Every structure is written in structure tokens, then in C-alpha cells.
Amino acid sequence: MAIYAISIEGAESLNNLANDLIVCANSVVHSSDILDKKIAGLSDGLGLYAEEISGITSRNKATLLQNEDLILELANRINILAGEIKQMCFAGVGLRIAGSGSAVNSYQRAIEGGGLAVPFVSALSQGLIDMFPDNRRKAIHTSYANAPEKITNIINRYAASLTNICESGYGRDNLGRLVKNGCFYSPQGKYIAMNEQLNDAEYTDVFKHEVGHFADDIMGEVSNSPEFISAMDSVTSKFDSNTPDGRQRLNDMLDDAFSTGACFDRNVTDIISALLVNSPTVEQRFKSESKTGYVANYKHDTDYWHELDENGKPRNTRGSEIFANLFAIETDQYRISRNFVERWFPEVTGVFDSYIS
Ligand SMILES: [Zn+2]
Numbered sequence: 001m002a003i004y005a006i007s008i009e010g011a012e013s014l015n016n017l018a019n020d021l022i023v024c025a026n027s028v029v030h031s032s033d034i035l036d037k038k039i040a041g042l043s044d045g046l047g048l049y050a051e052e053i054s055g056i057t058s059r060n061k062a063t064l065l066q067n068e069d070l071i072l073e074l075a076n077r078i079n080i081l082a083g084e085i086k087q088m089c090f091a092g093v094g095l096r097i098a099g100s101g102s103a104v105n106s107y108q109r110a111i112e113g114g115g116l117a118v119p120f121v122s123a124l125s126q127g128l129i130d131m132f133p134d135n136r137r138k139a140i141h142t143s144y145a146n147a148p149e150k151i152t153n154i155i156n157r158y159a160a161s162l163t164n165i166c167e168s169g170y171g172r173d174n175l176g177r178l179v180k181n182g183c184f185y186s187p188q189g190k191y192i193a194m195n196e197q198l199n200d201a202e203y204t205d206v207f208k209h210e211v212g213h214f215a216d217d218i219m220g221e222v223s224n225s226p227e228f229i230s231a232m233d234s235v236t237s238k239f240d241s242n243t244p245d246g247r248q249r250l251n252d253m254l255d256d257a258f259s260t261g262a263c264f265d266r267n268v269t270d271i272i273s274a275l276l277v278n279s280p281t282v283e284q285r286f287k288s289e290s291k292t293g294y295v296a297n298y299k300h301d302t303d304y305w306h307e308l309d310e311n312g313k314p315r316n317t318r319g320s321e322i323f324a325n326l327f328a329i330e331t332d333q334y335r336i337s338r339n340f341v342e343r344w345f346p347e348v349t350g351v352f353d354s355y356i357s
Helices: 008-041 043-090 106-112 134-143 149-161 200-218 226-238 244-260 266-275 280-292 317-332 335-344 346-356
Strands: 164-167 170-172 178-180 184-186 191-194
Touching: 008 043, 008 178, 134 200, 149 200, 149 317, 149 346, 184 200, 191 200, 200 317, 226 244, 226 266, 226 317, 226 346, 244 266, 244 280, 244 335, 266 280, 266 317, 266 335, 317 335, 317 346, 335 346
Parallel strands: 164 191
Antiparallel strands: 170 178, 184 191
């Protein structure tokens, strides 16, 4: 069992604990319902004792329900604590490189600049802003205040096709346990589902990525175009670790990511994860860098990168995530991340630029 200090992993463990508590509470109440039914089925056989036993079980049930409420409240508080820990991680606590910070999102930077006294207004259309819950509108405006016009224009142009921005709700993991859904964009329903448990900094960060999936879809799934796919292939081949050149370039790229602080941008690490399909060299490097401090290697797992659609064809999850991450980077205009992806993956950023300008 790993020991965590202040880290995203630690906060995620807390989220898992909260989910486990919810599942336990649900299953205890469910078992008590089964017991009630069994006793009801036996009522003739119990004769004299029927009344007494049903009194005991109903008192038991009342206590269980009270405890269930307490456990759900506890789970809720644990999730809030986890959210606060994540906020500390993004505010730069525990980071390896002092001053570079992981606060790559413009909301975090805007509030660090002391700008919150005068709320920023972005160029996002009122129609889009109205789709957010009341308590998120200010944060969204602030985080898009400096977004380039080409990004806000694309979002505004297509906003009428976005059907909803809703809460992501709960689902089941592969063991059948109840888990909080992450944020996602649904191409079928044309809506964006957001996890309302996130703090504003994370919420706005993730939204910039999800709206990138929406833009990709509504512009005709451009991340699946022959140009985009061939740009990805040519980048990937340049980092082939089976060749001395490829190995060298890969190590240079990683050195650059860690020395500039580009490694702290989740959009950057996820692009590397997609292009190089979780190359062991990359994984190893993040692991060894993390020994001296916390560096989040935000990424998707390898199974996801290889996912097939219902016809057995690759789903191009790599292209789709790369597009959404580039869209978020372009929105934030964070110089370190933008320069990094242009320097190392120019084929991909070139095609991307042609779609958004
Ligand atoms: Zn995504």
C-alpha cells in the first residue's frame, strides 16, 4: 500500500474510499430489505413471535437508515476534502520545480494575479454561459477572459448545437461498484457532462478540454481526417525508441518537458501519452522524476488508446484526445505548453492550426 502526501493520487484514493462507503451503505440497506421480505414470508410460521420480531426488524431498519445518512454525509465530506487537496496540488504545493507551478490554467493564473475583485467577462456568448449552473458562470467567464478570439468564435458559432451542460452523475465500474463519473462529451447526445464535485480551477480546466471534443465533432470529426492521422503517424515515427535517433529525440523531449515545466500541464502529458501510447521510457522518466517531488503524469491507459468501435475498427481515441488537449492549450495560451507542443510535435499542431483558423 502506497503512502501518499499531498498528491492527486492521495486525493483520488479519498474519492475511492468515499465511493466504497456509499456502496457499503447501499448494500447494508439492500440486505435489510431482503431480511424484511424473508420475515414477512415466514409470518404464519412465527405465530406468537411475529409481532415482536417485526418490531425488532423495523427498529433495526430505522437505525440502518439513520446510519446510511451519516455514511453518505461522511462520503460527501471526504469528497470535499479530496477536492481541496487537488486544489492544493494545482496551486503548486509539493511541486518539484519551484515557481514553475502546475497552475497552467488561466482561471488559476487570473486569480493569482489578484484579478478577482473585478470579475472578468469573456467573449463567450450569453447562450453558452446560461447553460452552466449559476455557481460556475463567474469562473467560466474569468477563465475564458483571455482566450483567443478564434477559440471563442468557434465555440460561439456552434453553441446552438450543444444541447446541454449537465452533471456527469454516477456509474458502475467493472466490478459493479458505484463510482462518480468523470467529465465527458457525448457525440451522440451533443452534450457535455461535468463533474460538479470539482473545484472551479479544475472544472474550468476540464471544460476547455471537453468543449474541444465538441468542436472536433461538430466540425466533422476533424481529428479522424487523413491529414490529422498522418501527422500523428509522422510524429510518432520520429520518437521510435528502437532507433538511436528516436531514443535520443525522446530523451531530449522529456528533458525539455521537465526543464521548462511543460510536464505540469495535463494537456501536454496526455498528448505525449497518446502519441507514444504510454511508452515505457516516458513512464519510467515520470516515475524517477517523481521521487524528488510530485509530478502528475496525467494520461489515458493503453487499453483506451487501442479501443475499437462496434465494427471492430480503431476508435481513434488518440486523435480525438490530442485534438481536445490542443484545443485546451490554445484556449489557455500558456506560453510554455504552446511552445513545447509546437517545438516537438509541429506536424500535428500545424494541421490543428489549419482547422481552427
Ligand atoms: Zn478527452
